[in-house]
Amino acid sequence: MNLSKFVVAAAAMSISVTALGAGAHGGGHGHSAKTGEPGKASDASRSITVEMYDNYYEPEAIDVKPGETLRFVVENKGSQVHEFNIGTPAMHEAHQKEMMMMVEHGVIQGGKLNHDMMEMDMGSGQSMKHDDPNSVLLEPGQSEEVVWTFSEQGNIEFACNVPGHYQSGMYGKVNFNLGFK
Numbered sequence: 001m002n003l004s005k006f007v008v009a010a011a012a013m014s015i016s017v018t019a020l021g022a023g024a025h026g027g028g029h030g031h032s033a034k035t036g037e038p039g040k041a042s043d044a045s046r047s048i049t050v051e052m053y054d055n056y057y058e059p060e061a062i063d064v065k066p067g068e069t070l071r072f073v074v075e076n077k078g079s080q081v082h083e084f085n086i087g088t089p090a091m092h093e094a095h096q097k098e099m100m101m102m103v104e105h106g107v108i109q110g111g112k113l114n115h116d117m118m119e120m121d122m123g124s125g126q127s128m129k130h131d132d133p134n135s136v137l138l139e140p141g142q143s144e145e146v147v148w149t150f151s152e153q154g155n156i157e158f159a160c161n162v163p164g165h166y167q168s169g170m171y172g173k174v175n176f177n178l179g180f181k
């Protein structure tokens with residue numbers, strides 16, 4: 001293989017690895033230090049119901065004590081597929097590109113998820129499964145739980161990264177509040 005072919009192949013490969021890795025975005029990525037880590041329901045100090053609509057959350061913000069474990073009961077009350085994802089703004093931005101790919105591949109179709117497509121092997125064991133512990137992706141009417149142990153501080157938002165939703169305001173602030181009980 002001559003050099004220019006190699007460069008093209010390498011470039012193509014790095015794009016697909018990024019994109020597919022994104023689709024599977026197998027948990028962690030070492031982001032956990034910034035936002036926290038998956039928690040155990042038995043450690044949760046509170047349970048918070050988060051309702052998702054088109055395109056906003058109720059409540060619009062959450063107060064947490066530094067290091068607190070919360071159990072979120074996430075309900076999609078909208079007519080579109082929505083996500084509840086705990087992360088930094090930069091993580092959400094990166095995840096929006098992955099979700100765009102899920103739309104382009106027909107994994108997310110407005111108010112429906114193509115579960116067969118999500119399971120499909122995209123090569124090298126990668127799939128478009130959406131199974132990170134810091135997020136749930138729900139069809140209208142679905143409800144799922146997320147248990148998360150928050151870090152001590154940080155710039156953290158819960159957000160929906162379905163294309164266009166974050167931009168139309170579907171995110172909320174996690175406020176670290178020492179005095180919060």
Ligand SMILES: [Cu+2]
Pocket residue numbers: 055081082083160161162165170
């Ligand atoms: Cu949404």
